[in-house]
Amino acid sequence: MADSIEEAVSRALEDAPARNFTETVDLAINLRDIDLNDPSNRVDESVVLPSGTGQETRIVVFATGETAVRAEDVADEVLGPDELEDLGDDDDEAKDLADETDFFIAEAAMMQDIGRYLGTVLGPRGKMPTPLQPDDDVVETVERMKNTVQIRSGDRRTFHTRVGAQDMTPEEVSNNIDVIVRRLEADLEKGPLNIDSIFVKTTMGPSVEVPA
Numbered sequence: 463m464a465d466s467i468e469e470a471v472s473r474a475l476e477d478a479p480a481r482n483f484t485e486t487v488d489l490a491i492n493l494r495d496i497d498l499n500d501p502s503n504r505v506d507e508s509v510v511l512p513s514g515t516g517q518e519t520r521i522v523v524f525a526t527g528e529t530a531v532r533a534e535d536v537a538d539e540v541l542g543p544d545e546l547e548d549l550g551d552d553d554d555e556a557k558d559l560a561d562e563t564d565f566f567i568a569e570a571a572m573m574q575d576i577g578r579y580l581g582t583v584l585g586p587r588g589k590m591p592t593p594l595q596p597d598d599d600v601v602e603t604v605e606r607m608k609n610t611v612q613i614r615s616g617d618r619r620t621f622h623t624r625v626g627a628q629d630m631t632p633e634e635v636s637n638n639i640d641v642i643v644r645r646l647e648a649d650l651e652k653g654p655l656n657i658d659s660i661f662v663k664t665t666m667g668p669s670v671e672v673p674a
Contacts, residue, residue, distance in 0.1 A: 491613075
């Protein structure tokens with residue numbers, strides 16, 4: 463399937479109209495023969511892309527002490543307990559932060575307070591933080607998350623995720639797609655039989671179907 467993915471990506475990149483900005487490359491996946499009203503059947507996975515996302519990924523870390531100091535070098539923003547409490551008192555600011563941030567990471571010891579102060583904001587958006595255990599390296603975790611995308615179906619048979627950027631090579635983008643498809647096939651109850659169709663496109667370009 464790798465060859466057919468790369469062919470579809472090449473067409474999508476070639477057919478994309480010229481723009482004065484670098485477009486995202488997006489993947490659309492259509493499922494079939496699966497009851498998504500049952501939450502246990504829904505797709506909700508974090509996938510590390512081997513070629514990276516090709517885009518800026520905004521990451522916010524909730525941490526204290528040495529972990530906070532180390533996170534300053536790699537994260538877009540580092541917030542401590544006081545800032546967390548302030549966000550809990552300002553719903554609009556908390557929502558803005560959630561909408562502007564791709565991933566949150568938090569020291570495990572702070573997770574309970576995050577649930578208390580921000581659970582109603584982050585939970586529905588699927589953005590509760592990845593817990594950072596005492597032995598975890600915050601720098602490695604942030605760097606990994608920069609190359610991570612979230613694939614989430616909810617209760618809809620069609621869902622989307624970014625898989626790269628227009629200035630990446632077809633091979634790089636197709637490698638990313640291949641990893642996502644393999645993950646889906648492994649996780650879905652009927653594997654490939656639950657995947658109806660797959661399309662790839664740039665942000666403003668036409669959709670190209672990936673042959674089965």
